[in-house]
Amino acid sequence: MGGMSDQGLHVTGAALMATLMFTVMALCAIVFTWMERKVAGFIQSRYGPMYTGRWQGWAQAVADMLKILGKEDIIPAQADKGLFVFAPILVLLGSLLAWAAIPWSPGFIAADLDLGLFYIFAVSSMVVIGILMAGWASNNKWALYGAARGAAQMVSYEIPLALATIPVILNVGSLNTQDIVIAQQGGMFNWFVFHDPFLFIAFWMYFIASIAETNRGPFDMPETESELVAGYHTEYTGMRFAFFFLAEYANLFLVAIIASVVFLGGWWAPIPGLDFAPALTLVIKGVLLVFLNMWVRWTLPRVRVDQLMHLCWKVMIPVTLLCIVGSGLWMILSGELG
Amino acid sequence: MVQYFQDIYSAVSSALVGMTITIKHIWKKPVTLQFPDERQVMPQRFRGFVHNDTTKCDACNICAKLCPVDCIYIETEGKGKDRYMTRYAIDYNKCIWCSLCTENCHTGSITMSHDYDHAVYDRRSLVYEFMDPTEGKVPCHRATRIELGWWVEPKEDKSDGDKGAES
Numbered sequence: 001m002g003g004m005s006d007q008g009l010h011v012t013g014a015a016l017m018a019t020l021m022f023t024v025m026a027l028c029a030i031v032f033t034w035m036e037r038k039v040a041g042f043i044q045s046r047y048g049p050m051y052t053g054r055w056q057g058w059a060q061a062v063a064d065m066l067k068i069l070g071k072e073d074i075i076p077a078q079a080d081k082g083l084f085v086f087a088p089i090l091v092l093l094g095s096l097l098a099w100a101a102i103p104w105s106p107g108f109i110a111a112d113l114d115l116g117l118f119y120i121f122a123v124s125s126m127v128v129i130g131i132l133m134a135g136w137a138s139n140n141k142w143a144l145y146g147a148a149r150g151a152a153q154m155v156s157y158e159i160p161l162a163l164a165t166i167p168v169i170l171n172v173g174s175l176n177t178q179d180i181v182i183a184q185q186g187g188m189f190n191w192f193v194f195h196d197p198f199l200f201i202a203f204w205m206y207f208i209a210s211i212a213e214t215n216r217g218p219f220d221m222p223e224t225e226s227e228l229v230a231g232y233h234t235e236y237t238g239m240r241f242a243f244f245f246l247a248e249y250a251n252l253f254l255v256a257i258i259a260s261v262v263f264l265g266g267w268w269a270p271i272p273g274l275d276f277a278p279a280l281t282l283v284i285k286g287v288l289l290v291f292l293n294m295w296v297r298w299t300l301p302r303v304r305v306d307q308l309m310h311l312c313w314k315v316m317i318p319v320t321l322l323c324i325v326g327s328g329l330w331m332i333l334s335g336e337l338g
Numbered sequence: 339m340v341q342y343f344q345d346i347y348s349a350v351s352s353a354l355v356g357m358t359i360t361i362k363h364i365w366k367k368p369v370t371l372q373f374p375d376e377r378q379v380m381p382q383r384f385r386g387f388v389h390n391d392t393t394k395c396d397a398c399n400i401c402a403k404l405c406p407v408d409c410i411y412i413e414t415e416g417k418g419k420d421r422y423m424t425r426y427a428i429d430y431n432k433c434i435w436c437s438l439c440t441e442n443c444h445t446g447s448i449t450m451s452h453d454y455d456h457a458v459y460d461r462r463s464l465v466y467e468f469m470d471p472t473e474g475k476v477p478c479h480r481a482t483r484i485e486l487g488w489w490v491e492p493k494e495d496k497s498d499g500d501k502g503a504e505s
Contacts, residue, residue, distance in 0.1 A: 299360040
């Protein structure tokens with residue numbers, strides 16, 4: 001690439017990375033919708049999709065996507081057209097941007113930011129604005145209810161979500177996602193989940209908050225189909241609905257990947273010396289966490305709005321704050337601060 | 339304050355109990371029957387579509403006369419030893435699955451099959467012809483049975499007749 005300027009290289013690299021991340025997102029939506037239906041099926045002693053694509057109905061999600069692209073694009077007459085069109089893009093953008101700071105393997109990261117983790121939490125809160133926008137622009141009472149619930153829930157749960165990662169940041173002394181992973185080198189007992197009991201609790205706090213953050217059961221208040229039709233995306237059809245769908249599953253994988261990076265050793269294999277496929281290791285950890293997420297969704301019943309808020313403000317925030325204090329004390333007492 | 343910690347404990351423990359129950363179901367064999375490919379084994383005395391084996395049938399007309407809804411149509415030609423059956427049809431729009439025809443058939447040709455998918459697109463296709471109309475006159479006692487696509491041989495039920503419902 002001798003003829004290309006540094007800037008040109010940079011732009012090309014960024015474009016390539018963005019394309020790759022978007023492909024990963026699209027793949028997420030396809031693979032995880034299929035996986036969700038299979039997991040739900042097996043948990044309920046059913047098969048799930050079985051016919052499309054012969055083997056275990058693997059092509060069902062592809063067929064669904066093709067069908068959804070062929071649907072009529074409807075914008076309600078009384079809707080706020082500009083916001084209605086912009087909202088799904090914003091939701092998708094919020095989750096796409098966060099993918100930039102994920103360290104897939106040593107050196108393979110779209111944006112190696114000093115404030116990587118902070119950046120991820122910052123841009124993923126854009127999703128809330130998108131959801132509120134979608135609900136408001138639809139000019140529909142169910143959509144507005146869903147959006148209001150979604151905004152309240154996601155803003156609340158962002159706090160324990162971010163607080164739960166602070167003990168890790170204390171231990172690493174850096175917000176750079178690559179630094180966080182490198183600090184966990186050397187087998188699964190060096191991962192931050194097993195570092196001390198407070199970090200173990202912090203991991204589960206993060207996991208519970210991430211379920212609420214992705215609006216999935218048992219915290220799927222914004223989409224409660226039994227009372228709100230479909231929540232904020234009631235009025236959306238075709239491609240625009242697909243955007244929400246894509247963003248939901250991309251977010252699901254994103255929070256799982258962040259959990260793997262922050263608590264489960266990122267690209268490091270559980271046994272030192274098995275680190276021959278770093279990116280694959282990270283993806284496997286992410287998929288296992290997504291499975292756990294689905295398992296929770298198909299087990300627990302939906303909570304009430306007041307229970308949801310009670311859990312966040314009165315249980316999870318005090319517990320995560322306790323984890324921060326406890327983990328700090330642990331560092332002092334175990335002499336890690338030196 | 340005690341209540342607060344009790345609530346947290348019961349929330350976590352009950353969630354774990356639920357999770358262990360659901361994970362067990364993942365390894366269980368699904369109870370679903372993949373309908374068009376797999377079929378339920380019906381109990382031995384199940385009354386499905388009525389089937390007439392025209393190789394046995396001697397067109398005695400008893401079934402048609404006994405039928406309370408007159409859904410069996412038998413047409414014959416000739417007299418005495420030269421009597422031929424030209425048509426044997428059952429209209430399942432009318433049939434009430436009373437089984438009077440099968441109980442009184444002296445040749446044992448008319449039986450209740452285990453075929454239960456009665457849904458069709460057109461009600462005319464519920465009139466089943468058991469004689470091949472293209473073959474014309476076939477001697478009653480040697481009439482050929484038409485291989486109908488919808489006919490399913492009842493599976494051998496090893497269990498005792500009425501217990502078949504549990505399988």
